[in-house]
Amino acid sequence: MRRRRRRWSGPGPDDRDPQPLGRVASRIAADRGWTERLAGGQVFARWGKLVGEDVAEHAQPVAFSDGELTVQADSTAWATQLRLLQRELLKRIAAGVGVGVVRRLKVQGPAAPSWRYGPRHVPGRGPRDTYG
Template identity: 40%
Template structure:
């Protein structure tokens, strides 16, 4: 340790940091580490202050950071994808639109030409959804925008095919045909 009566060594004032040239800044940092004595940690230079954000939120410099949500929103608007994204809500928000009971027994198969295709797990639920179709269309139009859905095409489960192999008899009665 040094004697408190001894005057301390004069400390050089820190040079202002210019961030316009990153390569020069890196060289200056490397030189400061080389100039330090072994075992001594070099002084840290103060960080440059951030530029204040510009009024109006306009982005003038290409290197400025922008939130990802706003960048994606701009991309969607430029490409004209807003209608397709609104239509995809039929798939993602189906359970909140029709309720958990109906959503448990039905699944949206597709959406094309303002027609929603729905597959149910039983014929009873198919009939139930056919009866509720006008109400569901009204709810979908409220959620997605008027005129986005015209009708719902409800399909029940498909019967299994008994036709196996290359050769099959037409007009047979299925598996009962082989029984006495």
């Protein structure tokens, strides 16, 4: 049986040397497949800087999945404007967080109010059908 000889660290860099925290964290994220989700989180955290304060004032990211970023505008006019600026916004986001992180942009208008009250609901036109 042959004994392995123990290697002693020399004056050069070694894997056992203390590593910067950022390097260790990025290595762990890459090993576990978290890089896409972390990049998506950067889009949410840096939204105002990525797209500009004027756009960020009227639109917020709401979801990120499989390279598709869903953005909700506060009015239909801003939703139309964001659809027209879609290519420019994708370029800005790619410059800020990396190319290929956000591949598609889905723009939604404002959410319509719900007229349902309570846990039970009867299908139909509602109170309008009782007026004649």
